[in-house]
Amino acid sequence: QGTSSTRFLVYTGKGRIAASAQVEHTQIYLDAHVGWHEHDPLEIFQNTKSCIQAVGDALKSKGINLQKKPLVAVGITNQRETTLAWNRKTGVPYYSAIVWDDTRTQTIAEQIGKGDQDALRDQTGLPLASYFAGTKVKWLLDNVEELQKDLADPEKKFEICFGTIDSWLIYQLTGSRGSLPNSANMGGEFCTDVTNASRWLFLDINTVRWDSTLVDAVCAPHKVPMSCLPEVCPSCHVFGVCNSDNGIPYLEKVPITAVLGDQQAALFGQTAFSPGDAKNTYGTGLFLMMNTGTKPIPSTHGCLTTIAYQIGQDKPVHYALEGSVSHSGSTIQWLRDQLQIIPSAPDSEKLATASNDGLFFVPAFAGLFAPHWRSDARACLVGLTTSHHKGHVCRAALEAAAFQTREVFESIEKDSNVKLKTLNVDGGGTANNLMMQFQADMLNVPVVKPSCMETTSMGAAFCAGLAIGVWKDVDEIKSLWAAAKTYQPQMSEDERHHNWNGWCKAVTKSLGWIDIEREAMGKGDTLDDEDFGDFEDAVEGGRSSIGYGTAAILVCSTAAAFAAGLFVGLKKKGV
Numbered sequence: 001q002g003t004s005s006t007r008f009l010v011y012t013g014k015g016r017i018a019a020s021a022q023v024e025h026t027q028i029y030l031d032a033h034v035g036w037h038e039h040d041p042l043e044i045f046q047n048t049k050s051c052i053q054a055v056g057d058a059l060k061s062k063g064i065n066l067q068k069k070p071l072v073a074v075g076i077t078n079q080r081e082t083t084l085a086w087n088r089k090t091g092v093p094y095y096s097a098i099v100w101d102d103t104r105t106q107t108i109a110e111q112i113g114k115g116d117q118d119a120l121r122d123q124t125g126l127p128l129a130s131y132f133a134g135t136k137v138k139w140l141l142d143n144v145e146e147l148q149k150d151l152a153d154p155e156k157k158f159e160i161c162f163g164t165i166d167s168w169l170i171y172q173l174t175g176s177r178g179s180l181p182n183s184a185n186m187g188g189e190f191c192t193d194v195t196n197a198s199r200w201l202f203l204d205i206n207t208v209r210w211d212s213t214l215v216d217a218v219c220a221p222h223k224v225p226m227s228c229l230p231e232v233c234p235s236c237h238v239f240g241v242c243n244s245d246n247g248i249p250y251l252e253k254v255p256i257t258a259v260l261g262d263q264q265a266a267l268f269g270q271t272a273f274s275p276g277d278a279k280n281t282y283g284t285g286l287f288l289m290m291n292t293g294t295k296p297i298p299s300t301h302g303c304l305t306t307i308a309y310q311i312g313q314d315k316p317v318h319y320a321l322e323g324s325v326s327h328s329g330s331t332i333q334w335l336r337d338q339l340q341i342i343p344s345a346p347d348s349e350k351l352a353t354a355s356n357d358g359l360f361f362v363p364a365f366a367g368l369f370a371p372h373w374r375s376d377a378r379a380c381l382v383g384l385t386t387s388h389h390k391g392h393v394c395r396a397a398l399e400a401a402a403f404q405t406r407e408v409f410e411s412i413e414k415d416s417n418v419k420l421k422t423l424n425v426d427g428g429g430t431a432n433n434l435m436m437q438f439q440a441d442m443l444n445v446p447v448v449k450p451s452c453m454e455t456t457s458m459g460a461a462f463c464a465g466l467a468i469g470v471w472k473d474v475d476e477i478k479s480l481w482a483a484a485k486t487y488q489p490q491m492s493e494d495e496r497h498h499n500w501n502g503w504c505k506a507v508t509k510s511l512g513w514i515d516i517e518r519e520a521m522g523k524g525d526t527l528d529d530e531d532f533g534d535f536e537d538a539v540e541g542g543r544s545s546i547g548y549g550t551a552a553i554l555v556c557s558t559a560a561a562f563a564a565g566l567f568v569g570l571k572k573k574g575v
Contacts (some may be wrong), residue, residue, distance in 0.1 A: 001078045001165050001263065002529045003099065004282040006044060009454065010059065010071065011461040013470055015480040017454065018064075021054035023047040024111040028096060031271045035103035038096035044165065045184045051057075052451040056250035060296060062196050066250045074242065074251065075258035075464030076163040077265035077508040078457055080199045083136035085147055086168070088159045091178040091186030094147045097165065098136040101285070101326050101366045106133035106375045112138075112218055117373060123214060125198065125296060127307030127373050131324065134201030134218040137162050141222040151222065160228045166259050167192045168232045173256060174240035175414045176524035177247055185247070189240035192230040193259035196315060197221070198307040200231065205296050205305060208317055234310040235260050235268075236467045251258055258463035262456050264308055267320065269459030270450065271478040276418045280409075281456070282429025285369075288408045292416060293569035297321055301411040302371025311466065311474075321415050323370035323408025327379075329361040329429050334365070335397055341390040349434045350504055352395040356499075358383040360506035361396035368510065378513040382506045401429060402439040403503040403530050409443055410416040422446045441491035442499065451484040 004027070009020040025047050029039040049087045056066045083102035086093040087358050098104070112135070113119035115130040126132055140147055140162075152157040162170070167190065175188030197210070201218050204211040210229050233239060236258055242251040260268060261279060267289050270279040275293035280286070289308070294316040296305045308320035327334075332345045342348050362368075364377040381396065382400075405423075413420060422445055428450050430436055440447040452458055462477050464470075491499075 001044060001048065001169060003079045003082075003101075006047040006051055007457065008048070008055050009457045009461070010055055011458065011465075013465070015452070015458065015462070015477075017452075019057070019058045019062075019342050020053045021051040023050050024144075027059065032542045033104065036097040037102040039082065039099055041086070041093045041097045041165075041168055042184055044097070045169065047478070048172075048193070051251055053430050061558070065440050066110065067252070071251070071467050072470065073257040074254050075260070075460030076169055076256065076464075077165050077260050077262050077460040078169065078196070080196055080263065081131060081133050081136075082165050082262040083133040083140075083162065084161050084165075084168060085137075085144070085160060086138050086171075087150070088161050088190065089186065090159075091171075091184055094150075095140055095144045095162075097168075098139065099276070100131060100137070101330075103130050103366050103375065105130040106367070107141050108138050109375070120214060120217065121199060121305075121464040122298070123206070123211065124201050124202050125298070126201055127304075128201070128374055129369075130202045130367075130375060131326075131369065132199055132454070133164055134214075135183070137200075137224070137298065137491050138219050138222070141219060150219060151224070157225055158227050160225075161230070162224075162228050163188055163190070163230050164192065164196050166196050166261070167231050170239050170256060170259070173242045174247070175330065176243050176245040185243070188243070188246075191233050193233055193235045193237070193239075194307045194310045195235055195261040195264040196259065199261065200415050205307070208307070208310075209234065214535075220333055220395045233259070234313050235264070236309070236311040238467065241393075254485075255468070257467035258462055258466075259462055260309060260460055261280045262322070262325075263289055263322065264306075265459035265463070266456045267291065267459065268309055268463055269298055269452075269455030269483045270426065271462075271474070273318075273474045273478065274536055276416075276420075277424075278412070278420055279424045279426060279455070280405055282328050282401060282427035282435075284328065284330045285402055286325035286408075286429075287322060288405060288423075289322040290412050290416060290418070292319050292321055294318055297415060299411075301414045302373060303408070303415050304370065305409050311463075321412050325401075325404045326366045326369045326393070328404070329362040329427070330365075331361070331397050331400060332429075334363075337396065339393075341393065342549070343483065345428075346431070348394045348398060350397055350434045351391050352434055353391040356399060356502075357388065357392055358385070358502065359388050359392045359396045360502050361393065361400045362506050362510040363397070363400050364510045367514075368507070370408050372407075372507070375510055376512055377510040380506070380510045381511050383502070398432060398435045399438055399499075399503075401435060403500075404440045405439060406442050406500070422448055424448050425451065426453055436487045438489070440487040441451065441487045442496060444489045444491075444496065445487070447487040448483050449485045449487075451482040453546060458569045479503065487519060 007022040009019040030036045082099040109128040121201040170186035173519040175185030178186040239256040246254045278290035296319045304322045308318040367375040368377040
C-alpha cells in the first residue's frame with residue numbers, strides 16, 4: 001500500500017509474479033493549508049478489496065480458483081509514518097490519514113525538542129521532525145474534537161486506535177463488516193511490526209518496546225493509554241487470519257504472516273541480509289538504506305537509525321541506517337501535473353538536455369530531509385538564464401535525485417565506517433536510464449538493477465513465505481535474486497567535482513525560506529504591513545531574496561525584488 005496507489009501481487013514459489021492489480025487513490029491537498037497532505041483510509045481499504053478481487057478474477061480466468069486452492073499466506077508492505085486514528089468499537093476513522101510528507105506538524109516537532117532536534121534520538125534513533133508518526137498523533141489529539149471527547153471519557157478512551165497504514169489494513173482484513181455509516185470493518189487484530197513501529201518516536205530502539213515516557217514527551221499534555229497503540233510484533237510472524245466476513249472472499253482464512261514498512265521490504269526484496277548490504281529506492285521519495293547487523297548504530301551525520309526486520313519472535317532484530325528524501329518521483333509528477341511541461345513521467349528523459357548548463361533544482365517542497373533535516377527549506381531553481389528551457393528543468397529535476405542520493409550515500413558511509421562499493425537500486429525511477437547513469441557518475445561506483453524491479457512487494461512475499469516454510473531460509477531466498485543491468489561510472493573527476501559544487505551551492509539557496517512559528521500562527525498565507533516592513537528591512541540589509549508563505553520570488557536585483565513583492569502583495573489584497 002503506497003503513497004499514490006494500492007497494489008496486490010501474487011508470487012509463485014520461484015519468486016515470479018503470477019498476477020497483479022493496482023488502483024490509485026485520491027491525494028487530498030487542502031487549499032487553505034499549504035503543505036497538508038491527507039488520504040481517505042476508507043478509500044484505501046476499498047481499493048485494497050478491489051485489487052484483491054481483480055487478481056482473484058484474473059487467476060480464475062487462467063484456471064486458478066483461489067477459493068478452492070487458496071493462497072498460503074499474505075504479506076503487507078506499506079507507506080510508513082502515514083498515521084490515522086479510528087474507533088475500535090465502531091471501525092470509524094476519527095479523521096483522514098495524515099500522510100508521511102505532510103508538514104503541518106513542524107511546529108509540534110520543534111516544541112517537543114525545545115530547540116533540540118536530537119532530544120529523543122538516543123532512544124528512538126530519529127530526529128524530531130514532522131515526518132514521523134508521533135507528531136501526527138499529537139496533531140490529531142490537539143485538533144480532532146471527537147477524539148478529544150473519547151480520550152476524556154474513562155471508558156471510551158480504551159476504544160481509540162492509533163495506527164499506521166499496516167495496522168489499519170491488518171485490522172480491516174482480520175475484522176468483520178461494520179454496520180455504521182462511514183465504517184469499514186471492526187473487531188480485527190490491532191498490531192504492527194517492528195519496522196513500522198520504529199518510525200513513530202514512541203519506540204525505544206534498544207528495547208524494541210513502546211516507551212510511555214516517549215509517548216508522554218510527544219503527546220503532552222494529553223495522556224494516551226498504551227492500549228491505544230498497536231501490539232509490536234516481528235516482521236515475520238502470524239499477525240492474524242483474514243476473516244471470512246471481511247468482504248474479500250478470495251482471502252478467506254488466509255494467514256497474514258509478514259508486515260514490513262515499504263523501504264524495509266525493498267531491502268528484504270534486494271536480499272540485503274548481511275551487514276553492509278545496501279539499496280536505494282526511487283519512488284515518490286528517495287530512500288537509501290544499509291543493513292548494519294544486530295546492533296543499532298547511532299547517526300551523527302543526519303541519517304536515521306531504524307529497524308530493518310525481525311524474522312520470528314526468538315530471532316534477533318536487525319538494524320539499518322537510512323537516509324530519507326521526501327521528493328524524487330514526486331518531483332517529476334510536479335513537472336507533469338503542476339507545471340505541465342511533460343505529458344508523462346518517461347518524457348522527462350526524452351526532453352532532458354545533454355547538460356544542465358548551470359541550472360540546479362533543489363526539490364525541497366516539504367523542506368529538506370536527510371541529511372539536512374531543515375523544515376525551513378523550500379524548493380528552488382537556481383542558475384537560471386534566458387537560454388534555459390523546459391529541457392533543462394527536466395534535466396535538473398532528474399539530476400536532483402542523484403545529488404540527494406550522494407548526500408545520503410556519503411552520510412551513511414561516515415556513520416557506518418563502511419565503504420559502499422556498489423549501489424543496488426529499485427523503484428519506478430530506475431526505468432530512467434539517464435538518471436541511473438548520472439547516479440553512477442556522481443557516486444563513482446557501479447549502480448545495479450535487479451531482474452525483478454518489484455522488490456518492495458517481493459520483500460513482503462519473501463518474508464511471508466519464510467514464515468510458513470515456502471522458503472527454508474534467507475540463503476534460499478538470496479538464490480532467487482539476479483542482476484539485470486549495471487551502470488558503470490563514465491564521468492571525469494573534474495566534471496563530477498564541478499557538478500557537486502554546483503549542487504552544494506544550490507542547497508544553501510533553499511534554506512531559511514519559512515518561518516515555522518509564523519506559519520503555525522496562520523500568518524503565512526497573506527501579506528500585511530508588517531510583511532512589507534520585513535521586506536524593506538531585507539532589501540536594506542542587502543539580501544537578494546525573500547519568501548512569503550506560498551509565494552517564492554526569484555530575484556536578480558533588490559529593485560526587481562521590491563517590485564515583485566509589491567505586485568504579489570497588491571494582487572493578494574485584490575488590487
